[in-house]
Amino acid sequence: MIIVLDYEGIRLKLVRPTYLIIICAIFIIIFTNTVFFQNLLKAFPLNSENTLFLISVVLVYYILLVIIFSLFSFRKTLKPFLILMLIISATVHYFMESYHIAVDKAMIENVMQTNAKEIDDLLTFKFFITLFFLALLPSYIIYRIPLIYTGFRREFIRRIRFILIHLLVLIVLLFTFSKFYTSFFREHKELRLYTNPLATLYNGIDYTFEKILSRTIPMKVIGEDAHISKNEESKRNIVIMVVGEAARADHFSLNGYEKNTNPYLAKEDVVNFSQMYACGTTTAISVPCMFSMYTSEEYDSVKGWHTHSVLDVLSRAGVDVLWRENNSDSKGVATRVPFEYYKTDFYNRVCDDECRDEGMLIGLDKVIEKSEKDIIIVLHQMGNHGPAYYKRYPKEFKHFTPVCETNQFESCTIEEIHNAYDNALRYTDYFLSKTIELLKRYEESANTTMIYMADHGESLGENGLYLHGLPNFIAPESQTHVGALMWFGKNNTIDKETLKTKAQNPYSHDYLFSTLLGLFSVKTKVYNPSLDMLRE
Numbered sequence: 001m002i003i004v005l006d007y008e009g010i011r012l013k014l015v016r017p018t019y020l021i022i023i024c025a026i027f028i029i030i031f032t033n034t035v036f037f038q039n040l041l042k043a044f045p046l047n048s049e050n051t052l053f054l055i056s057v058v059l060v061y062y063i064l065l066v067i068i069f070s071l072f073s074f075r076k077t078l079k080p081f082l083i084l085m086l087i088i089s090a091t092v093h094y095f096m097e098s099y100h101i102a103v104d105k106a107m108i109e110n111v112m113q114t115n116a117k118e119i120d121d122l123l124t125f126k127f128f129i130t131l132f133f134l135a136l137l138p139s140y141i142i143y144r145i146p147l148i149y150t151g152f153r154r155e156f157i158r159r160i161r162f163i164l165i166h167l168l169v170l171i172v173l174l175f176t177f178s179k180f181y182t183s184f185f186r187e188h189k190e191l192r193l194y195t196n197p198l199a200t201l202y203n204g205i206d207y208t209f210e211k212i213l214s215r216t217i218p219m220k221v222i223g224e225d226a227h228i229s230k231n232e233e234s235k236r237n238i239v240i241m242v243v244g245e246a247a248r249a250d251h252f253s254l255n256g257y258e259k260n261t262n263p264y265l266a267k268e269d270v271v272n273f274s275q276m277y278a279c280g281t282t283t284a285i286s287v288p289c290m291f292s293m294y295t296s297e298e299y300d301s302v303k304g305w306h307t308h309s310v311l312d313v314l315s316r317a318g319v320d321v322l323w324r325e326n327n328s329d330s331k332g333v334a335t336r337v338p339f340e341y342y343k344t345d346f347y348n349r350v351c352d353d354e355c356r357d358e359g360m361l362i363g364l365d366k367v368i369e370k371s372e373k374d375i376i377i378v379l380h381q382m383g384n385h386g387p388a389y390y391k392r393y394p395k396e397f398k399h400f401t402p403v404c405e406t407n408q409f410e411s412c413t414i415e416e417i418h419n420a421y422d423n424a425l426r427y428t429d430y431f432l433s434k435t436i437e438l439l440k441r442y443e444e445s446a447n448t449t450m451i452y453m454a455d456h457g458e459s460l461g462e463n464g465l466y467l468h469g470l471p472n473f474i475a476p477e478s479q480t481h482v483g484a485l486m487w488f489g490k491n492n493t494i495d496k497e498t499l500k501t502k503a504q505n506p507y508s509h510d511y512l513f514s515t516l517l518g519l520f521s522v523k524t525k526v527y528n529p530s531l532d533m534l535r536e
Helices: 015-032 034-043 051-071 078-099 103-111 116-122 125-144 152-176 177-187 189-194 198-214 283-290 301-305 310-317 355-360 364-370 415-441 496-502 511-520
Strands: 002-007 008-016 237-244 270-272 320-325 339-341 375-380 445-452 484-490
Touching: 008 015, 015 051, 015 078, 015 125, 015 152, 034 051, 034 078, 034 189, 051 078, 051 152, 051 177, 051 198, 051 364, 078 125, 078 198, 103 198, 103 283, 152 177, 177 189, 177 511, 189 198, 198 301, 237 415, 270 496, 283 301, 283 511, 310 320, 310 511, 320 355, 355 375, 355 415, 364 375, 415 445, 415 484
Parallel strands: 237 375, 237 445, 320 339, 320 375
Antiparallel strands: 002 008, 270 484, 445 484
16 A cells, blocks of 8 residues: 655655565566576476466465565564665576576575685676666665554554465465476476575575584594505605686597697696596585595585595695695685695785786795605696686687687677687696696606696586586586596506596596595595595
8 A cells, every 4th residue: 555645745655565565576576587487488388288377486486575575574674674685686686697507505605605806706897787777776766665654563463464365375376286386396496596586595594504503513533543554665645636626628628629728738648537527516515525525415515514524534644735725715625734825926926917826836846845754735726717717817828819808708709708718728737737847856756646626617608508506406517527637757656558548437526535545545444445546
């Protein structure tokens, strides 16, 4: 109801809170859910059989928003809550429409662990235009609208009646179209991830409660029996583990890609694992998962953050460990081992527009020579972190042209986006060759090994998808099939020819934990020989 009051010549229009809730729900459905309806129509095409069901989906969606807004909106919180919903909806709409992401709990976790530099790469002029028209302008209108409230009791009764009426209609719709909704919820689970802002609210609350409850979970110490078992005459192990970023396997020329993205590694005797698959599609999931004792089916963030990693086990066995970071952070993996941050010029001496991955190699010779024990050094790359691929390599690596030199993909052609991405991958190739060059200095006196494994892949416009982060069950192979390879010094006893044959078989991040333990000859109950890629 809208009530018009005339007070000393000034006409005031007072709006009932329920009307404001209804208007906001309709606005959000119409203007910030285009991606949801596009995917809905793919699953349930518009025809005579589906028409009424599709109309019911709109009504059900509207009812759910109205009920949620009513439950969380009180006299002093109504306007702030609705404004918050508009801001969330507009923001999520932009990223879903621009990059076709889906908002599940893993994406929420990824967002919570994103730093300011990564956020800066994602902000575009289009984002601010979207935010202005779909959030800021409507929010200002909401702020200015005067609301009419009766007494608490009458307002409470009115609100309960309002919710019950909508609940009754919801139940009728669900029962009437039960056959369709059974298919909707069982066979098209991915559709729920595009409901905006419902998916964000649900997964955000789920993530928050999980974090609160996990604070009371004790850290699980594993590998307390770990010890190195090898001959005293054996040379020490020097291993550099490079954790790649957003490197999809099908853009490696080592895997048959038509562009020469691996000119440096092609000259080295590397073992290329052409069928390596990631644990997840975000750094926040994949990095801790690959270093954990859990397989991708067993892993979740609570386990990952509250269980010691393979680096902890190696350190306990007597291996020196160092983590150098040129990405966001180690996602909890390096919490209990020596850690150096190379994202600024405090440590990194190779910085121009941003600090380069090769800067992490400077001074490693001193680290290696200072230690007399087995040592593993983890280098976490900036790699192909998107969407600003053109920033991920020095100017002299601008090999493939023309290049997309903006983070606004809509301004670029697919060829330009691929060229920028491939230039960044070619720089990774160079960085890995420099890492091998460093290890070659020690191959006479030690068993030297380099392992490269990307955390996840990347979509580059295929089927309208960009970046990464889709749930594994709907993620395309471009986001899960990742680059991975190994290099061994000449004194290493690994049978490389046999391994090259095995490396064509499917592998996954699940194998890294036991492979590292086996590489250092660590004996422990948590070692699983069936998940050791190097075991003959």
